[in-house]
Amino acid sequence: MISYRNILCSAVAAAALLAGPALAEDKPAALGVGVFSFTSGGTAAYGKPGRDAAELMIERINAKGGIGGVPLSATYVDEGQGTEGVIAEYRKLAGDAATEVMIAALSSGNCMALAPVSDQMKVPTVGWNCDTHQLYLKDAHPYFFRPNGNTVPEFVAYAAYLIAVKPDVKRIAIINPDYAFGHDAAKIFTTAIKAFKPDVEVVAELFPKLGAGTYQTEISRLTAARPDVIFSNLWGGDLENFVRQASPRGLFRSSQAVLALGESSMQNVQIPEGVIVGVLGDGWWMSPDAAANPETREFAEAYKAKYGKWPVFPAMKMANSFLYVQAAYDKAMAGNGGKWPSRDEVAAAMKGSEVKTLTGTMQTRADNDGVVDQIIGVTAKADGHDGPVIGDMVRYKGADLMPPAGEDPIAWIGTLSADLPTKLPQPGSYK
Amino acid sequence: MTVLLEAKNLHITFGAVKAANGVDLHIDEGEFLAIIGPNGSGKTTFLNLCTGYIRPSEGEVYLDGKPITRLPPRTIARKGIARAFQIPQLFLDQTVLTNLMLAIASREGLWQVGKALGRPAYRDEAMALLAMFNLADCAPTLASTLPEGRRKLVDIAIALALKPRLVLLDEPTSGVSALERFALMETLMGALRQAKVSALFVEHDMDVVERYADRVVVWEAGRVMAEGKPEAVFKDARVIENVIGVA
Amino acid sequence: MPLLPLATGAIIALVAATFAFPWLEFVLTLAIAKGLAALGVAILLRGGLISIGHAMFFAIGAYATAFAMRDFGITDVFALILISAIISLVAGLLIGAFVVRYRAIFFAMLNLAISMVLFSLLSKFYGVTGGTDGLRVGTPTVLGMVLEAKGFATFLFYAAIAAMVLAGLAVNAYFKSPLGEALSAVHTNEIRLEYLGIPVRGVLLVAYGLSALLAGIGGTFAAMTIGHVLPDMAYWTDSGHLVLVAVLGGISGIGGPFVGAAFLELVHTLAAGVTDAWNMIVGAALLGVIFFLPKGLIGFIRPTKKGDLA
Numbered sequence: 001m002i003s004y005r006n007i008l009c010s011a012v013a014a015a016a017l018l019a020g021p022a023l024a025e026d027k028p029a030a031l032g033v034g035v036f037s038f039t040s041g042g043t044a045a046y047g048k049p050g051r052d053a054a055e056l057m058i059e060r061i062n063a064k065g066g067i068g069g070v071p072l073s074a075t076y077v078d079e080g081q082g083t084e085g086v087i088a089e090y091r092k093l094a095g096d097a098a099t100e101v102m103i104a105a106l107s108s109g110n111c112m113a114l115a116p117v118s119d120q121m122k123v124p125t126v127g128w129n130c131d132t133h134q135l136y137l138k139d140a141h142p143y144f145f146r147p148n149g150n151t152v153p154e155f156v157a158y159a160a161y162l163i164a165v166k167p168d169v170k171r172i173a174i175i176n177p178d179y180a181f182g183h184d185a186a187k188i189f190t191t192a193i194k195a196f197k198p199d200v201e202v203v204a205e206l207f208p209k210l211g212a213g214t215y216q217t218e219i220s221r222l223t224a225a226r227p228d229v230i231f232s233n234l235w236g237g238d239l240e241n242f243v244r245q246a247s248p249r250g251l252f253r254s255s256q257a258v259l260a261l262g263e264s265s266m267q268n269v270q271i272p273e274g275v276i277v278g279v280l281g282d283g284w285w286m287s288p289d290a291a292a293n294p295e296t297r298e299f300a301e302a303y304k305a306k307y308g309k310w311p312v313f314p315a316m317k318m319a320n321s322f323l324y325v326q327a328a329y330d331k332a333m334a335g336n337g338g339k340w341p342s343r344d345e346v347a348a349a350m351k352g353s354e355v356k357t358l359t360g361t362m363q364t365r366a367d368n369d370g371v372v373d374q375i376i377g378v379t380a381k382a383d384g385h386d387g388p389v390i391g392d393m394v395r396y397k398g399a400d401l402m403p404p405a406g407e408d409p410i411a412w413i414g415t416l417s418a419d420l421p422t423k424l425p426q427p428g429s430y431k
Numbered sequence: 432m433t434v435l436l437e438a439k440n441l442h443i444t445f446g447a448v449k450a451a452n453g454v455d456l457h458i459d460e461g462e463f464l465a466i467i468g469p470n471g472s473g474k475t476t477f478l479n480l481c482t483g484y485i486r487p488s489e490g491e492v493y494l495d496g497k498p499i500t501r502l503p504p505r506t507i508a509r510k511g512i513a514r515a516f517q518i519p520q521l522f523l524d525q526t527v528l529t530n531l532m533l534a535i536a537s538r539e540g541l542w543q544v545g546k547a548l549g550r551p552a553y554r555d556e557a558m559a560l561l562a563m564f565n566l567a568d569c570a571p572t573l574a575s576t577l578p579e580g581r582r583k584l585v586d587i588a589i590a591l592a593l594k595p596r597l598v599l600l601d602e603p604t605s606g607v608s609a610l611e612r613f614a615l616m617e618t619l620m621g622a623l624r625q626a627k628v629s630a631l632f633v634e635h636d637m638d639v640v641e642r643y644a645d646r647v648v649v650w651e652a653g654r655v656m657a658e659g660k661p662e663a664v665f666k667d668a669r670v671i672e673n674v675i676g677v678a
Numbered sequence: 679m680p681l682l683p684l685a686t687g688a689i690i691a692l693v694a695a696t697f698a699f700p701w702l703e704f705v706l707t708l709a710i711a712k713g714l715a716a717l718g719v720a721i722l723l724r725g726g727l728i729s730i731g732h733a734m735f736f737a738i739g740a741y742a743t744a745f746a747m748r749d750f751g752i753t754d755v756f757a758l759i760l761i762s763a764i765i766s767l768v769a770g771l772l773i774g775a776f777v778v779r780y781r782a783i784f785f786a787m788l789n790l791a792i793s794m795v796l797f798s799l800l801s802k803f804y805g806v807t808g809g810t811d812g813l814r815v816g817t818p819t820v821l822g823m824v825l826e827a828k829g830f831a832t833f834l835f836y837a838a839i840a841a842m843v844l845a846g847l848a849v850n851a852y853f854k855s856p857l858g859e860a861l862s863a864v865h866t867n868e869i870r871l872e873y874l875g876i877p878v879r880g881v882l883l884v885a886y887g888l889s890a891l892l893a894g895i896g897g898t899f900a901a902m903t904i905g906h907v908l909p910d911m912a913y914w915t916d917s918g919h920l921v922l923v924a925v926l927g928g929i930s931g932i933g934g935p936f937v938g939a940a941f942l943e944l945v946h947t948l949a950a951g952v953t954d955a956w957n958m959i960v961g962a963a964l965l966g967v968i969f970f971l972p973k974g975l976i977g978f979i980r981p982t983k984k985g986d987l988a
Contacts, residue, residue, distance in 0.1 A: 081956070083812070087904050088705060088947055095701035109811040113906040116814065120827035120905075180811040183804055210810070482873070508875035520870040522863040529859060536856035537874040547854040593874065 027340045028100075030073035031066065033325070034093040036104035036114075037318075040080035042211045042237030046264055046314050047106050050129065051076065052307050053315035054103070057322040060302070067329045068340065075099070079110055086110050087117060094121040100343055101126070103321050106314075108132035108181050115144040124328070124347040128321040129314065131280065133184060133409045136367050145350045147324050147362040147370035148317045149281045152409045153401035155185050155233075156416070157374035158258055159192035160401070161276060161394060162229060163421040165378075166256060169193075171203045173227035173255070175218055175242070177234055178207035185233040185260065187410060195416040203227050208238075215242045219249055227255050235261040240269040247272055262379070264312040266388045271379050277390065278376035282360035283313035286390045287375055288431060289360055296358040320357040327355040363398065367405045371398040375430065393430040400424060432459035434496070435597055435629055436512070441480055441490035450476040451487060452653035458597070458631050463620065465640045465661075466633045467674055468650030474633045475517060477650075478599050482514055483507045508537075511596035515603060517633075519586035523575035527566065527585055530574055531557035534592035560588050563618060579606050587619065591628075598623065600632035604639055612636065616643055641665070649674055685846075685933060689839060692940075696835065703835045707903045709936070709943040710838040712736075714845055714896035716923040716935035718889030721849065723921075723929050724858075725885055726865020727781070730917045731789030734773075734796045735890040737912035739766045739897025741800065744813040744907045755818040755830075755837070759898055766894020767887055774886030778879050790914050800909035812908035815901045831903065838899055845892060846932040852888065853932075861885050893920075926967055928974025937975045941967075 035054045038047030054074060062071045077089045086105065093099040094117075102118065102125040105111050111130035118125040119141055127135070127146040131154060135146060162169065172193060176182030186205060193200050204225040206218045222230060230251070234242050239261060246252065252272045259265075262277030263285050271277070284290040284300055291297065299319060303311040311319070325346075332341035332349040341349070355362045363371040377390035403412040437457040443450050450473040458464045466474055479485045481492055483504045492500045499507055508514075522530050532553045539553075540546075561567045564584045569577060577585065583606045590598050603619065604612045620643050623630050634640050640647060640661060647664045649657040651674070657667050664670055696703045715736045722729050739762040746752040746761050777788050800807045807813065817827045825833060852858045860881045863871055868878050901907050910916065919942075927938025945963045949956035971977045 082910060083906060083908055084708070084900075084904060084910075085946065087906070088708070091704045092701040092947060095699075109908070112811055112814065113904075116816075116827075116905055120817075178801075179809055180804070183809070503872070504869075505872045505875050505877055508873055514873055520867055520873070522870065523866045525859070525862060525866070533856070533859060533863060533871075533876070534874050536860075537876050541856050541860065541876060544852065544855050544857065547851075548856045548859045549854065589870075589874070 027068065027070050028098065029070075030098070031070045031101075031329075032093075032096070032099040033072055033074050034077060034090065034099055034102040034104065035074045035318075036077045036079055036086065036090075036102070036110065037106050038079045039076070040078055043080070043106070045236040045240065045268065046261075047079070047236075049264070049307075049309075049312050049315040050106060050318040053303065053311060053318040054322070056299070056303055056306060057319050060299070061322065061326065067326050068333055070340070073098075077104075079106055083110055083113050087113055090114055090117055091121065094118075094123045099123070101325055101346060103128050103318070103325070105130065108134075109179070111135060115139075115141045118143045122347075123343055124350060126321045126324055126350075128317050132180060133188070133403075134180070136369055136405075137409075141368060143347050145324075145347075145364060145368045145370070147353075147355065147364055147372070148320065149370055149372040149374075149398070150402065151181075151184055152188055152403050152413065153372075153374055153396070153398055154278075154280045155188040155260065156192045156401045156413060157376055157396050158231070158260055158276065158278065159189055159196060160396065160421040160424055161278075161376045161427060162193070162256075162258060163196045164394075164424075164427050165276075165392075166229065167197075169197065169200060169228045169256075171201050171225070171227045172229045172231060173204040173206075173222050173225050174202065175204075175206045175208065175215075175222065175230065175232045175234065177210045177238060179210055182207055182210075182233060186231075188413060189231055191410055191413045192416065195414055196418050196421055198418070211238065213238075213241055215245050219246050219251055222246075222251060223249065223254070229258060230255045231258045231260070233260040235264065239265045243269045243271055261313075263390070264314055266379070267309050267312070271388065273379055273381055275379045276376065277379055278374065279313035279316070280374075281313060281317065282357075282373040282375050282395070283316045284311055284359055285313070286377065286393065287359060287395075289395075290358065293358060299358055316359055320355075320359065320362065323357050324350070324353075324355050324362060327353060365405060369402075369405065371402050373398050374401065376427075377430075378427075392428045394425050394427045395430040396424055432461070434458075435460045435462075435494070436481065436631070437493045437496075438477070438481065439491050439493070441477070441487045441492070443476065443480065443485065443487045445476075449653045451480060451490075454490070454654055456648060456655055456658075458629060460596075460629055461627060462629055463623075463643055463645045464629075464631045465644035465647045466631065466650055467635070467637070467640060467647060468656075469674060472650050473653045474650050475601060478514065478601055478633070481507075481599065482512060508593065508595075512599065513590040513593040513595035513597070514599045515587040515590040515601060517601040517605070519582035521574040521577075521582060521585060521589075523573070525574060526571050527561065527574055527577065528554070528557055528570040530585060530589055531560060531592050534589045538593055557592065560592055563622060564588055564615070580608065580611070583607060584615070591622070594626070595628060597629045597631065600630060602633050602635065604634065604636050612639065613642075637665070681931075681933075688933075689843075692839070693836075703831055704903060705943050705947050706940065707831070707835045707838045708900060709940040710842050711896040711899035711903065712920065712923060712943070713842065713927075713936035713939035714899070715893035716920045716927065716939055717845060717849060717932070718892035718896075719920045720924040720929045720935050721852075721861070721885050721889045721892075723924060724853070725861040725882060727882070727885075728786050728921060729789040729889075730786045730914060730921065731791070731793030732889065732893050732920055733914070733916035734789075734793035734912045735766050735770060735893035736897035736900070736916070736920075737793075737796060737800065737907075737909070738769050738890075739763075739894030740815075740901035740907040740911050741807070741813070741897075742766070742894070743898045743901040744815050747816055747818070748813065753816070753819045754822070755820050755834070755902065758818055758902070759895060762894050762898035763891055766897070767891045769894075770887045770890020771883065774883045774890065778882040778886055790917065793912050793917055794914055797909050797912040797914075800912060807909070810909055812906055815905050815907060817905075818902060834899065834903055838903075841895065841899070842936060845895075846936075849888075849892075850932050857881055857884055922964075926964065926974055928976030930973065931976060934974050934976040941975055 037050040038044050058072045106129045111127050125144050130146050131149050131151045133151045174186045176186050258276040263279045328346050328349040332345045353364045360373050374396045377393035380389050380391035382389040403409040434457050438454050441451045441454040483502045491498050532548050535553045647661050649670050719732050742762040742765045743758045801810050817830050871878050923938040924935045928934030949959035
């Protein structure tokens with residue numbers, strides 16, 4: 001029996017069917033994304049892998065049809081032009097409706113400067129390398145997401161690993177670059193070590209200028225101070241120069257070195273055996289989880305084929321950021337019936353998200369901070385292996401090392417119990 | 432007659448040369464005093480000492496009986512001594528008119544921010560002064576483009592624009608053609624007499640000296656060799672030999 | 679061409695452009711901020727003095743705003759501008775009292791040295807100044823009204839235009855005043871000025887203080903528009919940039935520095951958005967101006983008059 005209700009329902013259903021693709025037709029020709037990294041200067045040693053990974057990810061995503069059927073189109077901004085220029089570029093891109101999302105930035109200074117601008121212009125921004133713990137300290141940032149991790153778990157992890165492998169450490173020295181990242185890391189690391197072992201003495205704290213180039217004076221002072229452990233978060237060209245100058249002077253033989261960003265320079269300079277290194281997160285190098293993921297293996301091989309080097313953790317952070325963006329779009333479109341999402345909808349989708357990445361899982365907290373596992377290991381030689389190797393690895397769960405939202409991170413570190421390192425997974429347990 | 436400016440026992444040495452060797456000299460109010468002497472005998476140095484440009488190693492300079500030896504040129508200028516230079520000192524990138532108006536402004540109100548330099552009062556006064564020297568037509572000219580002879584006149588006009596009590600003229604007729612020399616001096620000296628301005632001028636032209644100086648001081652090797660009325664001094668044998676030369 | 683209608687036309691064109699391209703608002707506000715500082719540099723150039731350190735006053739103005747907001751809770755935009763103006767003026771008079779004794783290369787280098795000392799202090803005292811990461815500058819309020827960031831940016835743009843016009847009028851009056859003309863005379867015949875009873879150091883100190891004031895106001899506008907202050911704002915290359923802007927735009931009048939600043943900001947923004955080799959494009963543009971417009975960009979519209987210094 002044909003009832004008016006049935007006709008009405010069919011009409012509505014037909015209309016919906018027709019309207020569906022018609023509405024979906026409202027998709028732009030390309031998804032504009034602003035990608036910020038350093039491609040000039042000594043910092044490019046760290047920034048270029050990020051940029052390269054972005055290009056590769058875009059290639060791969062577009063080869064599979066793009067995001068929601070829309071290809072990605074990137075505008076690359078060189079952070080080397082200075083923060084003023086970076087902000088101007090960001091505003092210009094944000095003012096253009098074709099740009100829907102930003103992946104920025106590399107330097108903590110630029111991250112701090114751009115976060116309020118992202119809120120102001122209401123553009124969802126993924127801070128691909130913005131681990132500075134100061135980011136959410138004073139203000140909330142509803143449009144700025146930092147899924148790649150936070151300097152607090154990053155450097156507390158090193159303290160935990162160190163205590164686990166060298167429980168009798170007495171004297172530590174620090175050599176970090178002279179800017180926020182270096183100073184913050186020094187504070188986090190020493191506070192954590194002292195929480196785990198209160199009688200540790202900091203015998204030297206050196207902060208050479210970023211981009212200094214020569215470290216002979218610092219190496220002399222470090223040698224004279226006779227520390228058991230030398231911690232450094234020098235990176236890029238600075239780290240490479242430091243290692244080249246310190247190795248022949250035997251610094252790494254007389255002290256246990258912890259090179260927090262060591263993995264990113266391993267293919268550029270010969271890092272001695274036995275140095276503690278990590279990937280500031282859950283990078284790819286030697287990681288069993290990454291090796292088990294076919295997509296990750298493919299990405300690494302493609303990266304090596306295209307750029308001649310294995311991807312280092314800046315590249316992985318960038319690649320994961322793209323996956324994070326893709327997941328947000330998928331989630332937003334699933335939530336609104338397949339329509340192309342607005343910037344606000346993308347930001348809403350990023351909130352509280354949990355995204356499977358090439359290397360693990362990125363958990364986004366309520367304050368938009370990210371919780372990410374921390375992998376740390378020791379440089380080693382291994383037979384039958386192409387290139388440098390990391391052994392004795394451990395994978396700490398991000399949640400164990402993350403300060404609660406709204407609490408002063410440094411104060412929180414001070415409250416960590418001295419036996420925390422024994423309760424966490426042990427070095428060598430990540431195989 | 433009251434003594435206006437007096438130098439007592441001035442000494443100064445530049446390397447091996449004693450440019451001032453115990454100079455005693457004075458000029459009275461209302462007087463026109465000429466200084467003559469061979470080149471390089473220290474006449475310009477004397478002017479420098481009187482205006483605070485350099486300090487003597489010994490001796491004092493007095494204005495109205497008070498010492499001004501260690502004061503800087505700008506303070507001495509404000510006390511009423513203006514100087515015209517041997518080589519004209521002009522503000523080359525600005526017009527002749529502006530050059531003069533700066534002197535007027537210095538006298539009247541340098542620190543008035545609200546009003547322009549080129550206000551009618553200053554403009555009129557400057558033009559009047561230029562007219563006196565037949566320079567009115569070069570008022571809008573850039574000082575750097577002026578021919579030599581006119582530069583000298585502008586330099587003197589600037590000094591007069593300060594309305595000083597005493598003007599020091601360093602070879603006012605040098606660079607001026609023989610034809611214009613007397614016309615210039617007539618105008619200049621006439622204006623000075625009318626305004627009751629005293630003048631000290633260094634000169635090489637003896638005719639000018641004879642005609643316009645009330646008193647002459649003869650300079651030689653850093654000190655005063657002779658002084659007196661022009662007729663008397665010109666007859667002095669030593670002066671003829673060392674300074675004037677055989678006619 | 680008559681100046682007033684030209685200037686008015688230019689300003690109207692600027693405002694119209696921001697309706698067509700909203701992102702221009704930020705670029706032009708920043709250009710005006712730098713133009714103000716460059717105008718300060720142009721004032722000193724008029725006296726024959728080149729300062730390769732004036733970015734220090736730009737930084738002083740900017741940081742004064744950041745500190746006023748952070749440590750004293752001052753949020754009103756007019757109060758912030760006033761505070762920066764006063765602090766930069768005082769700093770200018772203090773530093774000026776020392777440096778105006780010097781000329782030529784010594785003056786240039788002394789300014790550079792002092793600005794680099796400031797840069798080092800700003801970079802080193804991480805606890806107070808935020809070190810090389812700098813300090814955030816929040817969105818100021820306007821006479822008690824809390825504006826949303828976008829609205830404030832538009833307000834600041836118009837405020838910057840007003841500041842530019844006021845500064846232009848004030849400096850123009852200054853150039854025509856006895857002190858201003860005396861300043862021009864300093865580099866041709868300092869001795870004669872002294873012999874006129876004019877204190878050269880006093881004339882220069884007024885010029886220096888005024889230039890510091892302008893640079894400081896420029897700095898506070900920059901701080902409020904960028905939302906961030908950095909030690910780099912005091913770096914010597916930024917000072918060099920200001921001199922470049924002044925000379926590029928033309929130092930014979932008032933409009934030159936603003937034209938130069940707008941030109942450089944626009945070329946930089948457009949080039950950086952297109953290619954990584956943006957530095958080359960900026961350099962090529964500069965070469966073009968140097969070869970074809972030796973009186974600066976302003977020579978395009980104003981042929982040199984007699985009595986012009988440039």
